Amino acid sequence: MSREQFQECIEECLACVKACNHCFNACLGEENVNMMAECIRLDRECADICSYAADAMSRNSxxxxxxxxxxxxxxEACGNECKKHDHDHCQKCAKACLRCAEVCRKMVT
Amino acid sequence: MSREQFQECIEECLACVKACNHCFNACLGEENVNMMAECIRLDRECADICSYAADAMSRNSxxxxxxxxxxxxxxEACGNECKKHDHDHCQKCAKACLRCAEVCRKMVT
Amino acid sequence: MSREQFQECIEECLACVKACNHCFNACLGEENVNMMAECIRLDRECADICSYAADAMSRNSxxxxxxxxxxxxxxEACGNECKKHDHDHCQKCAKACLRCAEVCRKMVT
Amino acid sequence: MSREQFQECIEECLACVKACNHCFNACLGEENVNMMAECIRLDRECADICSYAADAMSRNSxxxxxxxxxxxxxxEACGNECKKHDHDHCQKCAKACLRCAEVCRKMVT
Structure with a gap:
């Protein structure tokens, strides 16, 4: 695995943390929070693992x-949930998640 | 500060992480999630700082x-929000938060 | 998976965080830190994943x-490294890690 | 506080996580690890708080x-320790830490 691949993956994870946390916060302010419950839950799951992954990669774990x-x-699970919702923050989050999933998957093979 | 005080504070922080995360999860499954939005937000804030604090104390930061x-x-902020809600998980969380706040405050003086 | 199994696993993870962080801190104060470098590295890796795992389980991830x-x-990797060293903190950490590994493995099957 | 200030502070915190974790890893591989013990300890402290701060800011905590x-x-504490050491990774880390300290301080006033 090249150093460039590592750097790219760290950046995608950090972009995904930001998108998920922005979406988490925005979902809690939506008119119908009930509809966003699964999105809120997965945004937190995804922000946490991405933050942990970026941290681990940057210390060469x-x-x-x-x-x-x-x-x-x-x-991938978070991206699939987010893309069901029309809100701009959900659509942006879905894109960040699915791109991050793809880059992470390339690290493994 | 005695070693016993440190141990007690770590245990209260970890108990608070568990109570806040249980409350977070339960709030997302309530009938009226809109009413729980601030509780969900603060449960996450509180679980995160308590987890970080326990981690830091256990490495003698x-x-x-x-x-x-x-x-x-x-x-304290999370406990004050949680105690407004009648749900059993909120009431239990409020108690864990306010007890943890008190023990943390004793570490400082 | 029963609720009791979950509780047991959370407790083992938290015990492992404490043992790893105590060992991390003690290793940095040893006379020969060079010999402890791999132990220090793995103590941090192990404390981080155990803290993340306990957090995730307690929110029913x-x-x-x-x-x-x-x-x-x-x-398991951290336990195997720690058990090579005679220091009391390493031996205790090895036990906590290997016990946690076993309990975590039971969650999966 | 403007949205731009927030964004800048998140970016500085994330740059600091990367610099501290890189330094942590490199210190553990130095010839004389004993001399780097305090640097290793503070690199971890600093990476952890910066990661937590970036996470919190991105969810509008x-x-x-x-x-x-x-x-x-x-x-500031980590930057002051790092700048005592001549290693390239320490000097770079010191710069990232002291810049991040400055940007964080501007958030408060």
């Missing part, structure tokens, strides 16, 4: 590949 | 006092 | 099993 | 100012 594999899975 | 001071403030 | 599976792997 | 105030203090 010996478990970077396994962590990225888990991260890809959680990002 | 040189910043333990400053972290506990911040933790006390966030726990 | 839909990814609890996958997280526990990763946690078991990192705990 | 009501405690952003208090968290940034604590972050500034820890960044």
């Amino acid at each position: 010996p478990f970077a590949q396994e962590i990225c594999s888990l991260c890809a899975q959680i990002c | 040189p910043f333990a006092q400053e972290i506990c001071s911040l933790c006390a403030q966030i726990c | 839909p990814f609890a099993q996958e997280i526990c599976s990763l946690c078991a792997q990192i705990c | 009501p405690f952003a100012q208090e968290i940034c105030s604590l972050c500034a203090q820890i960044c």
Whole structure:
């Protein structure tokens, strides 16, 4: 795995943390919060794993590949939930999640 | 500050993480999630700082006092929000938060 | 998976965070820090995943099993490193890690 | 506080996480690890608070100012330790820490 791949993956994870946390906060302010419950839950799950993954990669963790594999899975679940909702923050979050999932998956193979 | 005080504060922080996360999850499953939005937000804030504080104290962080001071403030805000709600998980969470705030405050003086 | 199993696993993860962070701190104060470098590195890796796993389980994360599976792997690596060293903090940490690995593995099957 | 200020502070915190974790990893591989013990300890402290601060700011935490105030203090301590060492990773880390401390301090006033 090249150093560039690592850097790209760290950046995608950090972009995903920001998108998920922005979406989390915005969902809690929507008119119908009930409809956003699963989105809120997964935004937190996804922000947490992405933050952990970026942290681990930046310290050159010996478990970077396994962590990225888990991260890809959680990002994909969050992206699939977010893309069901029309809100701009959800659509943007879905894109960040699915892109991050793809980059994380490339770290593993 | 005695070793026993440290241990007690770590345990209260970890109990608070569990209560806040349980409340977070339960709030997302309530009938009226709109009413719980502020509780959901503060449960996450409080779980995060308590987890960070317990982690820092257990590695004997040189910043333990400053972290506990911040933790006390966030726990108090979360406890005050939670106690407004009648749900059993909110009432239990309020108690855990306010107890943790008190123990954290004692670390500082 | 029963609620009791979940509770037990959360407790083992939190005990492991405390043992790893205590060992991390003690290793940095040893006479020969060079010899402890791998232990220091893995103590941090293990404390981080265990803290994340306990947090995730306590909010009933839909990814609890996958997280526990990763946690078991990192705990085992840390336990195997720690048990090479005679220091009391390393031996205690090794026991906490290997016990946590075992309990996490039971969550998965 | 403007949205631009927030964004700048998040970016500085994330840059500081990366610099501290890189330095942590590099210090553990130095010939004389004993001399780097305090640097290793503070790198972890600083990476943890910066990661937490960036996470909190990106979800618009009501405690952003208090968290940034604590972050500034820890960044400053880490920067002051790192700048004592000639290693390139320490010098770069010192710069990232002291810049982050400054930006965090501006969030508070």
